[in-house]
Amino acid sequence: xxxxxxxxxxxxxxxxxxxxxxxxxxxxxxxxxxxxxxxxxxxxxxxxxxxxxxxxxxxxxxxxxxxxxxxxxxxxxxxxxxxxxxxxxxxxxxxxxxxxxxxxxxxxxxxxxxxxxxxxxxxxxxxxxxxxxxxxxxxxxxxxxxxxxxxxxxxxxxxxxxxxxxxxxxxxxxxxxxxxxxxxxxxxxxxxxxxxxxxxxxxxxxxxxxxxxxxxxxxxxxxxxxxxxxxxxxxxxxxxxxxxxxxxxxxxxxxxxxxxxxxxxxxxxxxxxxxxxxxxxxxxxxxxxxxxxxxxxxxxxxxxxxxxxxxxxxxxxxxxxxxxxxxxxxxxxxxx
Amino acid sequence: xxxxxxxxxxxxxxxxxxxxxxxxxxxxxxxxxxxxxxxxxxxxxxxxxxxxxxxxxxxxxxxxxxxxxxxxxxxxxxxxxxxxxxxxxxxxxxxxxxxxxxxxxxxxxxxxxxxxxxxxxxxxxxxxxxxxxxxxxxxxxxxxxxxxxxxxxxxxxxxxxxxxxxxxxxxxxxxxxxxxxxxxxxxxxxxxxxxxxxxxxxxxxxxxxxxxxxxxxxxxxxxxxxxxxxxxxxxxxxxxxxxxxxxxxxxxxxxxxxxxxxxxxxxxxxxxxxxxxxxxxxxxxxxxxxxxxxxxxxxxxxxxxxxxxxxxxxxxxxxxxxxxxxxxxxxxxxxx
DNA sequence: CTGAAAGCGCTAACAA
DNA sequence: TTGTTAGCGCTTTCAG
Numbered sequence: 102x103x104x105x106x107x108x109x110x111x112x113x114x115x116x117x118x119x120x121x122x123x124x125x126x127x128x129x130x131x132x133x134x135x136x137x138x139x140x141x142x143x144x145x146x147x148x149x150x151x152x153x154x155x156x157x158x159x160x161x162x163x164x165x166x167x168x169x170x171x172x173x174x175x176x177x178x179x180x181x182x183x184x185x186x187x188x189x190x191x192x193x194x195x196x197x198x199x200x201x202x203x204x205x206x207x208x209x210x211x212x213x214x215x216x217x218x219x220x221x222x223x224x225x226x227x228x229x230x231x232x233x234x235x236x237x238x239x240x241x242x243x244x245x246x247x248x249x250x251x252x253x254x255x256x257x258x259x260x261x262x263x264x265x266x267x268x269x270x271x272x273x274x275x276x277x278x279x280x281x282x283x284x285x286x287x288x289x290x291x292x293x294x295x296x297x298x299x300x301x302x303x304x305x306x307x308x309x310x311x312x313x314x315x316x317x318x319x320x321x322x323x324x325x326x327x328x329x330x331x332x333x334x335x336x337x338x339x340x341x342x343x344x345x346x347x348x349x350x351x352x353x354x355x356x357x358x359x360x361x362x363x364x365x366x367x368x369x370x371x372x373x374x375x376x377x378x379x380x381x382x383x384x385x386x387x388x389x390x391x392x393x394x395x396x397x398x399x400x401x402x403x404x405x406x407x408x409x410x411x412x413x414x415x416x417x418x419x420x421x422x423x424x425x426x427x428x429x430x431x432x433x434x435x436x437x
Numbered sequence: 438x439x440x441x442x443x444x445x446x447x448x449x450x451x452x453x454x455x456x457x458x459x460x461x462x463x464x465x466x467x468x469x470x471x472x473x474x475x476x477x478x479x480x481x482x483x484x485x486x487x488x489x490x491x492x493x494x495x496x497x498x499x500x501x502x503x504x505x506x507x508x509x510x511x512x513x514x515x516x517x518x519x520x521x522x523x524x525x526x527x528x529x530x531x532x533x534x535x536x537x538x539x540x541x542x543x544x545x546x547x548x549x550x551x552x553x554x555x556x557x558x559x560x561x562x563x564x565x566x567x568x569x570x571x572x573x574x575x576x577x578x579x580x581x582x583x584x585x586x587x588x589x590x591x592x593x594x595x596x597x598x599x600x601x602x603x604x605x606x607x608x609x610x611x612x613x614x615x616x617x618x619x620x621x622x623x624x625x626x627x628x629x630x631x632x633x634x635x636x637x638x639x640x641x642x643x644x645x646x647x648x649x650x651x652x653x654x655x656x657x658x659x660x661x662x663x664x665x666x667x668x669x670x671x672x673x674x675x676x677x678x679x680x681x682x683x684x685x686x687x688x689x690x691x692x693x694x695x696x697x698x699x700x701x702x703x704x705x706x707x708x709x710x711x712x713x714x715x716x717x718x719x720x721x722x723x724x725x726x727x728x729x730x731x732x733x734x735x736x737x738x739x740x741x742x743x744x745x746x747x748x749x750x751x752x753x754x755x756x757x758x759x760x761x762x763x764x765x766x767x768x769x770x771x772x773x
Numbered sequence: 774c775t776g777a778a779a780g781c782g783c784t785a786a787c788a789a
Numbered sequence: 790t791t792g793t794t795a796g797c798g799c800t801t802t803c804a805g
Contacts, residue, residue, distance in 0.1 A: 117776065151490035151798080153798080156798085156801080179533070195530070199520060361723050383663070493785095781801105784795100
């Protein structure tokens with residue numbers, strides 16, 4: 102392994118000069134700088150991040166904590182985060198809680214606090230009080246993306262407003278019997294239930310403002326997945342109960358599950374039942390699904406930029422950022 | 438920040454004793470070990486990975502290089518890799534090439550070689566000769582998962598065999614006019630084209646062995662996505678050309694694109710056209726899609742285990758591993 | 774503009 | 790069983 106000293110020796114210089122030259126610091130003659138850079142390249146010199154980290158206290162990496170990497174939302178956020186990190190020459194250390202999480206506390210103590218990264222960006226997790234305290238005690242800049250966490254600033258959409266807007270879209274089309282596919286099993290998986298809860302609140306509020314009676318049987322708890330939502334719809338349809346005229350699914354994957362179920366039972370989307378989701382999942386377009394785009398890539402990019410700006414001293418500590426959702430009308434909702 | 442020295446001082450011990458105690462090394466009295474561990478905990482001591490890394494030359498992290506994290510296959514592999522790393526108390530440093538890759542070479546030089554990880558696990562990339570050389574020159578254990586790369590061992594399926602098996606499944610059902618949706622645009626995105634190429638070879642071989650003439654117009658080049666495959670099918674159907682009796686899509690997402698297109702044109706899957714994919718994507722089940730499962734989670738886990746075993750000296754350098762595919766018959770293919 | 778020296782927090786011989 | 794002594798490879802004062 103070739104180190105600073107080796108490069109220096111080969112040029113008859115000192116390590117400090119080489120270090121300065123390589124990092125484009127002032128007080129190095131242009132000529133020397135060139136020679137150093139060339140030699141470093143020739144000799145295949147690479148920084149030892151460990152050494153740099155030890156002396157500067159900076160790792161030049163950000164710790165990103167996710168409940169899982171499989172999942173459209175997470176991967177979109179990760180892409181957004183990564184694009185910003187890469188630009189800033191930061192690396193990403195990925196801590197996957199893997200949802201199962203007997204491990205969770207171990208991840209928190211063992212790794213985050215081991216200072217692998219200069220900041221922490223967390224996705225959609227439901228932190229316990231102790232976890233929040235551990236996080237705070239690290240003194241690292243911290244931000245969550247996607248889901249509100251008490252006491253931690255966040256980048257995300259206004260869940261309640263999104264629920265209201267989706268429901269309002271259906272109400273505006275004349276629908277009154279609107280089924281809502283929501284979550285419910287989040288807590289079991291260490292996820293934060295505030296997302297489905299917020300969207301449900303928005304749904305109820307919109308109904309209430311429109312003077313539509315709330316019918317609890319029209320809110321079907323489940324899980325943010327195609328399969329679960331499909332099963333819920335299958336059950337509903339096969340029960341012979343009257344069908345709603347419209348469905349507001351808390352996510353596009355749930356909406357797609359519902360669409361597949363409807364089709365499977367010979368019902369037509371939009372002609373027979375209107376469907377709206379939230380996300381703008383990559384399948385929304387192929388399915389012709391009307392949805393509220395929540396731009397997770399941008400959410401991730403914004404979150405990453407915030408912590409990077411703080412690390413570089415470019416910006417003071419910023420508060421939470423609410424990203425607006427945008428309606429994508431693709432025809433799966435129709436006037437009643 | 439509380440260091441080893443602080444813990445030692447608080448107990449009237451030396452740093453080395455504390456270090457030994459904390460790492461469960463021998464030659465520490467049980468009593469001392471207990472006192473040390475308690476004190477470390479109380480004082481909120483955490484290892485400085487930088488310092489440990491500097492002195493041991495180990496980072497206790499693995500560098501994982503992906504062309505993108507968005508994508509079912511990649512995220513499944515990542516989950517598999519992560520499960521093994523977590524178990525072994527290794528962290529994961531994720532290098533996302535982001536596909537665009539003017540950045541690519543920068544990633545290679547700047548980060549991988551900076552020794553952020555003790556080994557490199559790469560996904561589906563098409564390494565250039567120089568990149569392979571840079572990788573080798575690091576001396577780090579390296580493995581690729583998913584796609585064959587010249588000169589690097591790999592964990593993955595036998596692409597050709599998979600193509601043959603999928604095609605054979607259709608041939609066995611009596612189909613003779615089999616359309617193949619394949620790739621083609623990989624090179625533009627820094628991806629390795631050998632996956633679609635291998636599957637195509639398998640397709641041609643199976644046909645040839647069955648004595649079916651190869652019709653180049655029945656091989657539709659495109660891209661591994663729902664949207665592209667859907668467009669290809671739309672074009673084919675709308676051209677008025679005779680339809681094939683079966684479709685072999687090089688991936689489940691392509692198969693789903695085809696299914697959506699068929700449905701959109703009033704055609705029934707399996708009744709009118711049989712469809713088979715490869716992957717066992719999470720949407721395959723909801724879509725009732727027959728497919729060849731390629732178990733990416735396991736591929737990732739195996740790849741990670743191989744490099745970890747080598748790092749720990751538990752195992753000698755292993756060669757490539759071929760993971761068998763398994764047929765999941767869900768009814769989207771039917772006897773002609 | 775360049776070099777010498779100190780030290781980041783830890784581990785790994787070697788002594789005691 | 791425990792303590793002492795050197796560094797790991799780099800950055801960063803402070804001198805020259």
